[in-house]
Amino acid sequence: xxxxxxxxxxxxxxxxxxxxxxxxxxxxxxxxxxxxxxxxxxxxxxxxxxxxxxxxxxxxxxxxxxxxxxxxxxxxxxxxxxxxxxxxxxxxxxxxxxxxxxxxxxxxxxxxxxxxxxxxxxxxxxxxxxxxxxxxxxxxxxxxxxxxxxxxxxxxxxxxxxxxxxxxxxxxxxxxxxxxxxxxxxxxxxxxxxxxxxxxxxxxxxxxxxxxxxxxxxxxxxxxxxxxxxxxxxxxxxxxxxxxxxxxxxxxxxxxxxxxxxxxxxxxxxxxxxxxxxxxxxxx
Numbered sequence: 476x477x478x479x480x481x482x483x484x485x486x487x488x489x490x491x492x493x494x495x496x497x498x499x500x501x502x503x504x505x506x507x508x509x510x511x512x513x514x515x516x517x518x519x520x521x522x523x524x525x526x527x528x529x530x531x532x533x534x535x536x537x538x539x540x541x542x543x544x545x546x547x548x549x550x551x552x553x554x555x556x557x558x559x560x561x562x563x564x565x566x567x568x569x570x571x572x573x574x575x576x577x578x579x580x581x582x583x584x585x586x587x588x589x590x591x592x593x594x595x596x597x598x599x600x601x602x603x604x605x606x607x608x609x610x611x612x613x614x615x616x617x618x619x620x621x622x623x624x625x626x627x628x629x630x631x632x633x634x635x636x637x638x639x640x641x642x643x644x645x646x647x648x649x650x651x652x653x654x655x656x657x658x659x660x661x662x663x664x665x666x667x668x669x670x671x672x673x674x675x676x677x678x679x680x681x682x683x684x685x686x687x688x689x690x691x692x693x694x695x696x697x698x699x700x701x702x703x704x705x706x707x708x709x710x711x712x713x714x715x716x717x718x719x720x721x722x723x724x725x726x727x728x729x730x731x732x733x734x735x736x737x738x739x740x741x742x743x744x745x746x747x748x749x750x751x752x753x754x755x756x757x758x759x
Contacts, residue, residue, distance in 0.1 A: 477618030486704030487716040493697035494717075495690060498572050499731060502564040504685045506676060508560035511686065512553060513664060513671040518690025519698075520660035524652060526699070532651060536658070541649075544642060548655070549662025551639040556663070559632035566625020568728040569736035570612060572721035573631025573744040579718075579751050580605045581637030589641045601750050608746030611739055652702045660694070718751050 497515075504511055527534055536542060562571035579603050587594040609630065614622045639659075646655050678686075704716075721744065728734045736744070 482603075483704045484667075484716075486700045488719070490558045490697045490701035490704060491716050491720050492723045492727075493693045493700070494720045495572070496701055496727055497697075498559075498563060498568040498724040499727050500685045500689045500693065501560045501571075502568055502728065502732060504682050504689075506678060506682055507674060508557050508564060508687075509667060509670055509674050510676055510678075511560050511689070512556045513569045513667045514686040515556065515658040515690050515694055516553070516663040516667070518687065519694035520657055520664055522691060522695035523657040523660065526695075527653060527657060532654065534654065534657075540725060541646075543648060546662060547658040547665060548639055548642050548646070548659050551635050552659045553666045554664040555632050555635040557667075558628045558635065560626035562625045562632060565628065567734055567736065567740070568623045568732075569595070569721070569725045569734070569740050569744070570622060571629045571632070572698070572724045573612065573740065573747055574609060574626050574743075575632045575636065576718065576751060577605050577609065577630065577747055578633035578637040578640065581634050582640050585637055585641050589645075601753065603748045605747050608743040608750065609742035611746065614737075631645045653699070656698050721748065 501511060502506075524534070526532075536545065548557045559571060559575055562574065580598075582597040584594070609626065612622075613626050614620055616623065618624055618627070643655060643685055701717075725736060
């Protein structure tokens with residue numbers, strides 16, 4: 476059992492490193508967020524479908540009413556990644572990762588509405604603390620400032636992912652995580668496809684290579700490792716590992732692109748990550 480926990484911990488952190496790498500790749504790829512999302516979702520969907528067929532997993536959705544939820548989840552996934560990569564393009568990887576990382580607090584506020592759970596006063600307090608962290612990151616309330624725009628897109632990415640997370644909780648009762656991920660990516664691909672077709676593109680060989688890495692390793696493989704890693708560890712451990720995504724992403728970006736975050740970004744990020752750690756501990 477101890478070996479299984481160590482292996483699960485390794486899988487979790489490797490998955491989170493790959494998640495963090497996605498931010499760096501979003502900066503390296505010269506194409507638009509729309510093109511990045513199309514390739515990321517389509518490659519991931521193809522790989523996940525192949526894995527399901529290989530393992531003999533049930534692919535069909537039995538109940539028509541579930542299609543509405545899957546459609547909404549696909550839309551949310553597309554919005555989440557479009558806004559995330561847009562935040563990276565207009566600002567920095569650090570701002571995008573830290574503002575997106577606020578999603579667990581959004582989850583605590585959305586769950587009472589969707590899942591009819593109780594909203595506690597502490598949840599509101601945590602949300603206010605995270606808001607304070609976000610306000611510190613914002614340099615000025617002027618949308619002519621690229622960092623302010625980046626914070627806006629990052630928060631939208633976090634909020635849409637929080638909605639998606641709550642819906643995932645509903646669907647995991649009757650469907651496997653791999654099946655849910657396949658339909659989310661597949662539907663997201665179909666949603667962005669018409670816009671992708673009319674968007675000017677000039678893919679370089681480097682862009683193609685980065686997109687393949689993004690779809691294969693940072694999406695399909697990372698999600699598979701993360702799901703496998705959750706088997707023998709506590710939810711708290713998995714949550715803390717996931718919260719390290721901005722840290723890993725910022726370290727990789729610092730090493731490869733020499734992108735040094737501003738002091739206010741670091742301070743605001745520490746407030747956000749610290750609060751998320753507390754929220755995760757309470758949820759265990």
